[in-house]
Amino acid sequence: MSLTIYGQQLSSRLLIGSALYPSPEVMKQAILASGSQVVTLSLKRQNPLEQSGEKIWRYIQDIVKINQGFLLPNTAGCKNAKEAITLAKMSRELFQTDWIKLEVIGDDYNLQPDPIELLIATEQLLADGFKVLPYCTDDLVICQRLYALGCQVIMPWASPIGTGKGLMNPYNLASIRSRLPDATLILDAGIGKPSDACIAMEMGFDGVLLNSAVALADNPVLMAKAFASAISAGESAYIAGTMPERQTAHPSTPTLDTPFWHQPEHS
Amino acid sequence: MKIYINGDAVELADCSVPTSIQAALVKALPENQRQQSFALALNGDFVGKGDYANTVLKSDDSIDILLPIVGG
Numbered sequence: 424m425s426l427t428i429y430g431q432q433l434s435s436r437l438l439i440g441s442a443l444y445p446s447p448e449v450m451k452q453a454i455l456a457s458g459s460q461v462v463t464l465s466l467k468r469q470n471p472l473e474q475s476g477e478k479i480w481r482y483i484q485d486i487v488k489i490n491q492g493f494l495l496p497n498t499a500g501c502k503n504a505k506e507a508i509t510l511a512k513m514s515r516e517l518f519q520t521d522w523i524k525l526e527v528i529g530d531d532y533n534l535q536p537d538p539i540e541l542l543i544a545t546e547q548l549l550a551d552g553f554k555v556l557p558y559c560t561d562d563l564v565i566c567q568r569l570y571a572l573g574c575q576v577i578m579p580w581a582s583p584i585g586t587g588k589g590l591m592n593p594y595n596l597a598s599i600r601s602r603l604p605d606a607t608l609i610l611d612a613g614i615g616k617p618s619d620a621c622i623a624m625e626m627g628f629d630g631v632l633l634n635s636a637v638a639l640a641d642n643p644v645l646m647a648k649a650f651a652s653a654i655s656a657g658e659s660a661y662i663a664g665t666m667p668e669r670q671t672a673h674p675s676t677p678t679l680d681t682p683f684w685h686q687p688e689h690s
Numbered sequence: 691m692k693i694y695i696n697g698d699a700v701e702l703a704d705c706s707v708p709t710s711i712q713a714a715l716v717k718a719l720p721e722n723q724r725q726q727s728f729a730l731a732l733n734g735d736f737v738g739k740g741d742y743a744n745t746v747l748k749s750d751d752s753i754d755i756l757l758p759i760v761g762g
Contacts (some may be wrong), residue, residue, distance in 0.1 A: 438762060440760075440762030441754035441760040441761060441762075442761050442762045443760075444760075450760070463761050463762055464761045465758075465759050465760065465761030466729060466756040466757065466758060467759040468696045468754060468755070468756055468757075469699075469756075469757045469759065476726065476757030476759055477726050477727060477757070479758060479759065480727055480757075483757070483758070496761070497720075497761050497762070499762070506734070509734060509735060510734050510756075513729035513730070513731060513736050513756055514729070516729050516736075516738055516739065517727055517728065517729040517758065518758075584762070610746065628714060633762075634762030
């Protein structure tokens with residue numbers, strides 16, 4: 424099944440980051456192994472003399488050329504709407520895409536998104552023609568506001584960036600899925616294990632965005648494949664429909680015609 | 691005239707006044723650096739490449755030059 428982001432159909436429901444890998448070559452192999460067609464990247468002040476930005480930019484361009492993928496620039500490090508808007512415009516010019524993973528951080532300790540500044544930036548960027556993919560907390564009302572502004576894709580966190588804690592609040596995430604049935608929901612940040620991604624897909628999420636869980640694995644290429652399998656399994660399970668949870672035991676083996684010594688005694 | 695590029699003070703002594711962003715970049719950066727992929731902001735606001743030549747700088751203006759980097 425394909426994932427649609429602002430009208431663009433993608434063959435994979437995994438979106439993957441390009442940071443923290445042991446080397447650019449491992450990054451390339453892991454991203455290609457994941458099957459993901461969306462690669463996140465960023466912009467940063469750098470000393471132009473080092474020319475490291477140009478090298479990594481060529482690597483990422485090579486990856487999206489091979490997998491016929493798309494770039495998803497982020498606004499990491501921005502702490503207010505103005506900074507995020509400026510960075511989004513710079514990204515649009517340089518990366519030639521109007522997709523933007525909108526991050527506005529409100530707290531340095533847990534890198535929690537600032538919902539107020541996020542809404543301000545989202546409204547202005549949508550008006551300026553951007554296709555905004557906002558990174559937000561698992562707050563239902565914030566997600567509803569983002570959807571009402573015109574975001575077709577919303578990306579609540581599983582847990583704080585880089586923690587690998589998995590789904591901190593499944594109830595909130597299930598509520599968002601239930602209350603926004605037509606939004607494209609991508610679980611972003613905090614994923615640690617393939618089983619986390621599988622659970623999100625079983626809940627009906629449309630996709631998963633992750634980086635550290637693959638990049639920091641002992642074997643990033645193998646872990647990328649594991650995530651691809653887990654996401655596929657979770658999606659199939661959601662489509663198949665899981666059985667209802669029950670409070671009491673029910674025998675799975677038919678009890679009819681069980682041997683006589685297990686039959687109730689007759690008087 | 692003194693401006694700031696990525697936080698570092700740059701003296702544009704030989705530049706004519708008024709000086710454009712384009713002229714300042716020619717003065718401050720070697721050609722191979724100017725040919726890298728980058729985007730630019732002036733005093734916190736985005737300036738597109740098409741506007742470098744017609745955007746005039748004043749003293750103490752701050753230019754941020756941002757390059758691609760990996761990201762999550």
